[in-house]
Amino acid sequence: MRTRPTLTWTPTGAPAPRTTSLDEVVDVVAAGRVVALSGAGLSTESGIPDYRGAAGRLRNHTPMTYQEFTESPTGRRRYWARSHLGWRTIVGAAPNSGHRAVTELSTRGFVSAVITQNVDGLHQAAGTPAVVDLHGTLDRVICLACRQISDRAELDRRLRAANPSFDGSAGRLNPDGDVELDEESVRAFRLVNCTNCGSRMLKPDVVFFGENVPRPKVEQCYRLVEESAALLVLGSSLTVMSGLRFVRRAAEAGKPVLIINHGPTRGDDHASVRVDLPLGAALTDLAARLPRSPATPSRPAVVTPLFNAG
Numbered sequence: 001m002r003t004r005p006t007l008t009w010t011p012t013g014a015p016a017p018r019t020t021s022l023d024e025v026v027d028v029v030a031a032g033r034v035v036a037l038s039g040a041g042l043s044t045e046s047g048i049p050d051y052r053g054a055a056g057r058l059r060n061h062t063p064m065t066y067q068e069f070t071e072s073p074t075g076r077r078r079y080w081a082r083s084h085l086g087w088r089t090i091v092g093a094a095p096n097s098g099h100r101a102v103t104e105l106s107t108r109g110f111v112s113a114v115i116t117q118n119v120d121g122l123h124q125a126a127g128t129p130a131v132v133d134l135h136g137t138l139d140r141v142i143c144l145a146c147r148q149i150s151d152r153a154e155l156d157r158r159l160r161a162a163n164p165s166f167d168g169s170a171g172r173l174n175p176d177g178d179v180e181l182d183e184e185s186v187r188a189f190r191l192v193n194c195t196n197c198g199s200r201m202l203k204p205d206v207v208f209f210g211e212n213v214p215r216p217k218v219e220q221c222y223r224l225v226e227e228s229a230a231l232l233v234l235g236s237s238l239t240v241m242s243g244l245r246f247v248r249r250a251a252e253a254g255k256p257v258l259i260i261n262h263g264p265t266r267g268d269d270h271a272s273v274r275v276d277l278p279l280g281a282a283l284t285d286l287a288a289r290l291p292r293s294p295a296t297p298s299r300p301a302v303v304t305p306l307f308n309a310g
């Protein structure tokens with residue numbers, strides 16, 4: 001039988017009730033060796049909306065699939081035209097109080113590593129020491145023909161130069177850096193070639209829908225979870241398996257799974273506590289209520305940078 005080592009959890013078979021109290025989270029995190037798993041909900045306070053919006057409704061946004069991107073020149077043009085506009089918001093976004101609190105929990109020795117499903121780079125911008133970008137990051141670009149990795153800022157300069165009068169009126173931004181854009185603007189957008197091999201197959205180093213997280217990266221995350229004492233889920237509805245599997249692994253090992261998220265999650269059955277609070281305020285409060293450091297502080301885990309499409 002699976003056991004969950006928290007003081008208040010009783011094995012009823014039902015999901016832990018949702019609460020607005022951080023008491024149980026404070027108790028577990030105070031012992032240290034916590035791995036955090038973050039999702040889009042952590043970045044909404046930085047102005048990057050999540051897929052579900054405040055009401056929890058799935059927005060009418062179909063993310064680019066790997067198949068469409070690689071097989072359709074029109075699909076690639078549409079992606080880059082829209083992403084070219086969305087990128088301005090992503091680079092302009094700043095970490096919020098939630099990201100800063102995660103950095104503080106890491107440097108004070110409570111959180112050993114952060115696995116993030118976000119591709120916005122805001123954990124790194126906030127100075128968090130050990131971050132695994134589960135789905136890659138938008139600030140790197142890979143050429144699918146020659147595998148050269150390059151900087152998104154450099155591509156951005158070249159796309160601006162190739163499209164000097166491009167001023168498509170962008171609609172809503174999506175968390176993958178995509179925006180709504182009219183078809184006329186898409187058709188007028190000019191792509192640029194790889195600087196190494198001349199191919200047009202440039203792709204952001206992020207995992208598209210229909211693509212798998214590379215195995216070495218998954219194994220690295222499993223190791224982090226195995227070495228941890230608890231898993232803290234921050235702002236993710238856990239709808240995709242790429243994140244949910246770590247929740248399952250932690251629960252199977254009898255480790256407490258603490259979820260702070262606005263709305264229900266697919267991991268609720270595995271949770272020892274589910275807290276429904278805004279992330280920025282909740283994490284700031286959590287950091288304030290913890291002792292200076294855990295009895296045995298953990299050093300930031302060693303995280304090997306791994307490219308997603310590389």
Ligand SMILES: [Zn+2]
Pocket residue numbers: 143144145146147148194195196197198199
């Ligand atoms: Zn190339």
